[in-house]
Amino acid sequence: MIDSSYVAEQxxxxxxxxxxxxxxDVAMGVLTGMLEDMGIAPERTPKGALYWTLKGEEGGKMVAFSAHIDTLGAMVKEIKENGRLKLTALGGYDWATVEGEYCTVHLNDGQAITGTVVNIKQSTHVWGAELRDLKRTDETMEVRLDARTFSAADTLALGVQVGDFVSWDSRAVLTDAGYLKSRHLDNKAAVAIFLGVTKAVLEQKLSLKHTVHFFISNYEEVGHGASVGIxxxxxxxxAVDMAAIGKGQASSEHHCTLCVKDSSGPYDHRLGNRLREAALKAGITLKIDxxxxxxxxxxxxxxxxGNYPAALIGPGVDASHAYERTHMDALDDTAKLILAYLTH
Known part of the structure; x- marks a missing residue:
């Protein structure tokens, strides 16, 4: 029922x-275009979030599924004397996970300059053991611009300013084995899943038991994405977001996971059980973590x-907040669970 190739392409x-x-805003515009191609005119909130609605049976529940389109990144904190850029992080990640990554500095006038994230002692031939012992922090990491700049004045002349946004190159790849390798699967994977579910409902004229709002937030990585706008x-x-994989975790790159508790506390037990029941009826192996x-x-x-029960599901993603990986199996199962919950 889910067009996996469409989900992967989007x-x-x-x-x-x-x-x-x-x-x-640019990503929200791209998403809007994808929805308009299906005949849907999404709405925007004053905060910049986006949502669209598919009607279900009269008198049914009003279920909101949320995802976020914002990602990890950085801003220019300082233009250094050598012309390179000191950064301040957007979102919670370890600086070591972006060392050597290609990046883009987005200028206020709409232009962009590419660069690379390096540390201040990057060459082993120069620094030797000092490089290996260097702690990666915002004080020791910098952006080396792909431009002829040798001083702060040179960089300022390029139009770079404190406060300019910096994005990481996603390096998105879909392998022949069905693995998706990329930065920012957290949480664009869920946005693509929502598109796949919407396409299936519209094209197959599926009858929904519940009216559904698909809500896309834009500030989740800093903790307040869905605090308003639902x-x-x-x-x-x-909420549909990545399931974290690692030692002691039950989540898998090949499955959807129901998270029953995170650092904010437990999610709603009864809603979680309804999702478990929907997965069981649909023949979906649902991991619990x-x-x-x-x-x-x-x-x-x-x-x-928010005065409603809340739950959290999502596809398993390896190496979260770094160079991540998941499998199309997990995306398919998450989409199928959403459809099962809405139609049964």
């Missing part, structure tokens, strides 16, 4: 569209006073 397009937190008639909220260092748009909505 996901790759979104992954290649820069959208660090606070700089998401449609007021919502009676249930299900807990994430100790994690928060979602659902927890942000709850903190802001």
């Amino acid at each position: 996901l790759l397009t979104l992954l290649k569209t820069p959208s660090p937190t606070g700089f998401t 449609p007021e008639d919502t009676t249930e909220l299900v 807990i994430y100790p260092y994690y928060g979602s748009d659902a927890s942000a909505a709850w903190r802001a006073g």
